[in-house]
Amino acid sequence: MKLHRFTWLIAGLLLIYPGSLAADKEPKVLVINSDAGIEKYKVAQEEFTGTLSRPVRAINLDDPKWKIADVENLLYDEYPDLVYCIGSKAYLIAHRFISEKDIVFSSIVNWQRFPVTGKTYGVSVELHSGIQMTLFRYIFPKVKKIGVLYSTKYNSEWFKNTSTESKEMGIEIVGKSIAESKQSIDALRESLPAVDALWLIPDPLLMEDKDNLMKLFKACESRKLPVFSYHDSFIDYGALLVVSVDAPTIGRQAAGIAAEILSDGTIDEKVQYPAGSHIILNLKKVKEYGLQYNEAALSAVNQIVE
Amino acid sequence: MQRITHHITRFPGDKRLRGILGCCAVVLAVTITAFAAADKxxxxxxxxxxxxxxxxxxxxxxxxxxxxxxxxxxxxxxxxxxxxxxxxxxxxxxxxxxxxxxxxxxxxxxxxxxxxxxxxxxKYQRRILVAKDDAVKGGRIASASSIQHTNSYLKKMLRSNYELVATPILTVPKDIDALMSVGFGMARLALTTKNALDELQTINPTLYQKMKVLAEGEASLxxxxxxxxxxxxxxxxxxxxxxxxxxxxxxxxxxxxxxxxxxxxxxxxxxxxxxxx
The missing domain is CATH 3.40.190.150 (Bordetella uptake gene, domain 1)
Known part of the structure; x- marks a missing residue:
């Protein structure tokens, strides 16, 4: 009888063992969301988990139950093979405790200011300037000269590269550098007569003074100068066209990078530009300014303001 | 409806009559609303x-x-x-x-x-597979179509070569995004339309010149x-x-x-x- 029981025990163990081995081999993936209450972060997480098609554990740092010490314990207990970090808070925590692991990030403004390792991958938060210009042209084929205000401290390199790229597209970028935010109105007045539109870029100097920014929009409005920008919120200020990043694509792109890392595939670019765009067009203003636009491009516009 | 009931409550006379009229008004309003929705x-x-x-x-x-x-x-x-x-x-x-x-x-x-x-x-369009490098054997494919639809197109388009190229698909919002994903290095290949490529020729001729059409599908409505x-x-x-x-x-x-x-x-x-x- 005893022998019979022992045989069953061995058989049972043999049945369970290969299964547990397989379970051990399944890579562990953890998602750390800096704040799942932010719609774009939430969508990126949903698309990531939906696209990766593997079991994923997710935590939301905005949930009060997740204190730093608890996250630290979780990271060491779980010791995931790959972490997807949404937002800078999530990235900094993952990098601090398990920088030896593969980390994929997204939704980090100016990611270059953060520490990285050879195992850091990600999707940057801004569209490539060439993509933005292509889409400006797609909606407004007649735009030839675009004004840009920028600070030499933060964006001289960007301006140089963008000017070169724009020439290849037959667009002329008319740039005015500023040393402080207050100079932007004068700089705008100087460049106004020569341009078809103003391209408002995420320059920290331009963005630091909200009142000044409002004045800038008003100055453009009074001269019926279209403002193209990079963030949805500028539509309320009076931007005519906003070309920004498509949040769901960011999540899918991050999942693609994660899948390639986990399958030991090659990654062409460790930190990639976002592949999807989100366009808002103020059609009411387009008509008010008497601008010609490409009607066929309306299918590419995600939101029309009328 | 509020307006009708408001008038009825102010109707002079018998309370019972007001009640009956009130009920009738509610039934009438609900019926009208239901019919309007059903007829849509x-x-x-x-x-x-x-x-x-x-x-x-x-x-x-x-x-x-x-x-x-x-x-x-x-x-x-x-x-x-x-x-x-x-x-x-x-x-x-x-x-x-x-x-x-x-x-x-x-x-x-x-x-x-x-x-x-x-x-x-x-009324017909053609789907095309494009890349910057015409010797590319595989890699991420950007497509604005659903994953099922993309796979179905690729199988028809590539036939025996499908397995060679069948690699991860990155779904992007628009055909023009798919093309730019190849142009700016986020994908190696793009499944897009001939029409989108023609548009690229007008809006970004330099990028257009870099694109190579690797395969072309049958015309579809x-x-x-x-x-x-x-x-x-x-x-x-x-x-x-x-x-x-x-x-x-x-x-x-x-x-x-x-x-x-x-x-x-x-x-x-x-x-x-x-x-x-």
């Missing part, structure tokens, strides 16, 4: 071909436009499963869907294709307007309103949101192609 014909929209995701604007603009012609509304869907589940068992509706999707569901739902969308006067057989006769006023959109500046603007510039009736050869796709 909905255009259900889902495109597996392009990730049109401007649903809020699309619904608002189409509803505003279609109201001029009758009790019509647009209901866009972001996924195939919900779309198909929603139309199941219903009789009175019009569908806007891709030709590929139509060929998959027309038998089960007893559908008739009435119109095909046009772009620059053409653009967006299809379909109705259930049972509703084919009664649905004609709405079909006519859709067909005439191109002759009205406001209608043309709404069509632009679907990437189209008109509609054309299908001839027998179109229907045959559509059903054997």
């Amino acid at each position: 014909t909905t255009i259900y929209f889902y495109s597996s071909e392009t990730s049109i995701n401007n649903f809020k604007s699309l619904k608002m603009e189409f509803d505003r436009y279609l109201t001029k012609f009758g009790p019509y509304e647009l209901q866009p869907f972001s996924d195939r499963e919900s779309f198909e589940a929603h139309i199941k068992g219903k009789d009175q509706y019009v569908l806007l869907l891709s030709s590929w999707h139509y060929s998959k569901i027309y038998k089960d739902n007893a559908l008739i294709a009435e119109l095909a969308g046009t772009r620059k006067g053409e 653009l967006l299809i307007v379909a109705v259930p057989e049972r509703f084919s006769k009664d649905g004609q006023p709405l079909i006519a309103a859709i067909k005439n959109m191109a002759s009205d500046p406001e209608g043309r603007e709404k069509l632009g949101m679907l990437g189209l510039d008109g509609w054309q009736a299908l001839d027998p050869s179109d229907t045959l192609k559509l059903e054997t796709q």
Whole structure:
């Protein structure tokens, strides 16, 4: 009888063992969301988990139950093979405790200011300037000269590269550098007569003074100068066209990078530009300014303001 | 309704009579509302071909436009499963869907294709596979079509070479995004349309010159307007309103949101192609 029981025990163990081995081999993936209450972060997480098609554990740092010490314990207990970090808070925590692991990030403004390792991958938060210009042209084929205000401290390199790229597209970028935010109105007045539109870029100097920014929009409005920008919120200020990043694509792109890392595939670019765009067009203003636009491009516009 | 009940409560005389009148008013208002909703014909929209995701604007603009012609509304869907589940068992509706999707569901739902969308006067389009490097053997493919639709296209387009190229698909919102993903290094290949590549030639000629067409698919019809057989006769006023959109500046603007510039009736050869796709 005893022998019979022992045989069953061995058989049972043999049945369970290969299964547990397989379970051990399944890579562990953890998602750390800096704040799942932010719609774009939430969508990126949903698309990531939906696209990766593997079991994923997710935590939301905005949930009060997740204190730093608890996250630290979780990271060491779980010791995931790959972490997807949404937002800078999530990235900094993952990098601090398990920088030896593969980390994929997204939704980090100016990611270059953060520490990285050879195992850091990600999707940057801004569209490539060439993509933005292509889409400006797609909606407004007649735009030839675009004004840009920028600070030499933060964006001289960007301006140089963008000017070169724009020439290849037959667009002329008319740039005015500023040393402080207050100079932007004068700089705008100087460049106004020569341009078809103003391209408002995420320059920290331009963005630091909200009142000044409002004045800038008003100055453009009074001269019926279209403002193209990079963030949805500028539509309320009076931007005519906003070309920004498509949040769901960011999540899918991050999942693609994660899948390639986990399958030991090659990654062409460790930190990639976002592949999807989100366009808002103020059609009411387009008509008010008497601008010609490409009607066929309306299918590419995600939101029309009328 | 509030206004009716307000007048009744002020009605002089017997309390019982006021009560009866009040009940009648409520029943009448509910019946009118129910009939109005039941009489509304909905255009259900889902495109597996392009990730049109401007649903809020699309619904608002189409509803505003279609109201001029009758009790019509647009209901866009972001996924195939919900779309198909929603139309199941219903009789009175019009569908806007891709030709590929139509060929998959027309038998089960007893559908008739009435119109095909046009772009620059053409109702057919061609899907193409492009890359910057014509020797590329695989890598991430950017596509604005659903994953199922993309795989189906690739299998037809590449036949025996499909396994070689069948690699991860990155779904992007628009055909132009797919092209730019290749141009700016986020994907090695793009499944897009010939039309999108032609547009790129105008807006970014330098990028266009870098693109190599690796494979070309068969011509397929653009967006299809379909109705259930049972509703084919009664649905004609709405079909006519859709067909005439191109002759009205406001209608043309709404069509632009679907990437189209008109509609054309299908001839027998179109229907045959559509059903054997």
